[in-house]
Amino acid sequence: xxxxxxxxxxxxxxSLTALQMVGFWAPEHLGRTQKQLYSCLTVFSFxxxxxxxxxxxxxxxxxxxGDIGMMTDTAFLLFTNMAQAxxxxxxxxxxxxxxxxxxxxxxxxxGVQSLEEKEIVKSCNRxxxxxxxxxxxxxxxxxxxxxxxxxxxxxxxRAWYPYDTTKxxxxxxxxxxxxxxxxxxxxxxxxxxxxxxALIAQCRCRLRLLGYSLRTLDKxxxxxxxxxxxxxxxxxxxxxxxxxxxxxKALEVAKELQECFSAPTFAQLTVSLIIICATAFQLSMxxxxxxxxxxxxxxxxxxxxxxxxxxxxxxxxxxxxxSEIAGAAYECPWYKCSVRLxxxxxxxxxxxxxxxxxxxGGFTTLSLASFMAIIKASYSLLTLLQQVSEx
Numbered sequence: 534x535x536x537x538x539x540x541x542x543x544x545x546x547x548s549l550t551a552l553q554m555v556g557f558w559a560p561e562h563l564g565r566t567q568k569q570l571y572s573c574l575t576v577f578s579f580x581x582x583x584x585x586x587x588x589x590x591x592x593x594x595x596x597x598x599g600d601i602g603m604m605t606d607t608a609f610l611l612f613t614n615m616a617q618a619x620x621x622x623x624x625x626x627x628x629x630x631x632x633x634x635x636x637x638x639x640x641x642x643x644g645v646q647s648l649e650e651k652e653i654v655k656s657c658n659r660x661x662x663x664x665x666x667x668x669x670x671x672x673x674x675x676x677x678x679x680x681x682x683x684x685x686x687x688x689x690x691r692a693w694y695p696y697d698t699t700k701x702x703x704x705x706x707x708x709x710x711x712x713x714x715x716x717x718x719x720x721x722x723x724x725x726x727x728x729x730x731a732l733i734a735q736c737r738c739r740l741r742l743l744g745y746s747l748r749t750l751d752k753x754x755x756x757x758x759x760x761x762x763x764x765x766x767x768x769x770x771x772x773x774x775x776x777x778x779x780x781x782k783a784l785e786v787a788k789e790l791q792e793c794f795s796a797p798t799f800a801q802l803t804v805s806l807i808i809i810c811a812t813a814f815q816l817s818m819x820x821x822x823x824x825x826x827x828x829x830x831x832x833x834x835x836x837x838x839x840x841x842x843x844x845x846x847x848x849x850x851x852x853x854x855x856s857e858i859a860g861a862a863y864e865c866p867w868y869k870c871s872v873r874l875x876x877x878x879x880x881x882x883x884x885x886x887x888x889x890x891x892x893x894g895g896f897t898t899l900s901l902a903s904f905m906a907i908i909k910a911s912y913s914l915l916t917l918l919q920q921v922s923e924x
Contacts, residue, residue, distance in 0.1 A: 541642035541654065542735060544661035545635065548728035555582075555721060557621055559628065575625065582718040583618045585710075586692070590614070593693035607691045608811050616797075616804040617718065620725045623797045631732075634789050637782070638735040641742070650742055657738040664843055665727045669720070671836040676719045678829025680712045690715070726801075726840055729794050733847040733891065736790065739783045740854040740889075744861035746776050747881075751866050761869050769870065773877055780858070780885065787851070787889050798844055799894025802907060805841045809834065809911040814918050841907055848891040848899020855889035 538549040538558075552558035556574035563571060590611040597603040624631065642654050679689045686699045689711055698707050750772055754765050761769065812834045816827065859882040867878050891899045897906075 540635065541639045542658040542661060542731060544658065544665050544727055544731040545639075545735070547665070548724040548731065549635070551721060551724040552624065552728070555717065557625055557721070561632070579618075579621065581710075582714045582721070583614050583621070586614050586714065587611070587618065589692040589694060593691055596693060603691070608807070610690060612804045612808050612811075613722075614718070616801045617722050617725070619800045620797045621721075623794070624725065624728075627793050630789060630793055634732055634786060634793070637786060638732065638739065641739055641782075642735060645742065649745060653741050653745065654738060657734050657741075661727065661731045661734050664730060665723065668727060668836070668839060668843065669723050671832055671839060672719045672723050675829050675832045675836055676716050678825050678832065679715065682826035682829060726843060729790075729798070730843045730847045732790060733851055736783060736786045737847070737851050737854045739779065739786070740851075740858060743776060743779045743783065744854075744858050746772070746779065747858065747861040748864045750776075751869075759869065760871070766871055766874060769874060770877070773874070773881070777881065780881075784889070787891065791891055795892060796894055798899070799896060802841060802844070802893050802897070802903075805837050806907050806911050806914070809837050809841075809908070810914040810918065812837065813911065813915045814922075817915070817919065818922070838908065842904055844893075845899050845901055845904035845907075848903075849901045852888040852890055852898075852900065855885065855887075858885040859883075 536550065536554075538546050538553055540546040540549065549558055553560060556571065556578040559568065559571050559575075590607055594604065594607050594611060597607065642657075645651050645654055682689065686704060688698060688704075688708060692711075694703075694707065696703055698704050750769055751761070751765075754761070754768070812830060816830055816834065862878055862882045862885070865878070867875055870878065893899060893903075897903050
């Protein structure tokens, strides 16, 4: 079993490898004993990275209830961990269905033949890698800032513990746990988010490949006549039928993506709205005189905005790519086709006019308009929170 999970796009490969190494993406073809051991790793990793945090932060939130400043200091990371826990449970629970999506897209993108098609796949890969690198850079800057901003005998993050964390060796052990779990969980969060974004991008890539196939429907047919010959018509019919199958499979992938990730995405967007508000409140109140801490909070705010942007941008681009297929069909030399083939092309164009739309929980469409709506809603909540705090 190789360490790196192989895939046509590097971003998916990196994300799945990270999840597999920590215990949230079981390798295929494991034996019975190996599956049991891997399940133990999954439970241990979840408790080490998130389970413990969720318990101690919920307790801490109840203990400081009523103090707006301290509550927002605890809440922004608590809600982050809650959203991440939801996404991890979803990936583990729906692993088989997600694996089928990954395998299907990998087979299509790995099987392209022409230089033009390979360039389409490469451009898709480059786009997601850039997003993944930017996301990871913001995440690592934020986590390192938190890890190094703690005052003497104080932990980087607020939490309640059933023992005195200011005494040695309890302080050192708790500090190592917080920082270690924070760094690993932060990277896993990047892996999970970019995995979803990459799968949406792969679906987009399949639609772009379909558009290319429709534009070049007559590829290799040298014919200066006004109409295609009967043999050429048969070939065109077969190619058009293949395009219809490609489109149907892309629609099925989009449906699977909707069913697998709609609810966790809704949870993430809802939580992100609260986190952006809480983080902005912390920055606006200037509750810390630690410059490193303030800078890390600033990058965390950017990180949360970028996280929402990734989902909304990919959903928006998927809708645009799907709506452009009808135009691609029109660009083929339909005027040389028989009436029967023209009607078939027209049916394809009518069918593809309806844009694909991914939604978060069925409530909001993933689009750039939704991204702006979330940012505006966060600002409105921030204004309300500031008014309550002043009173």
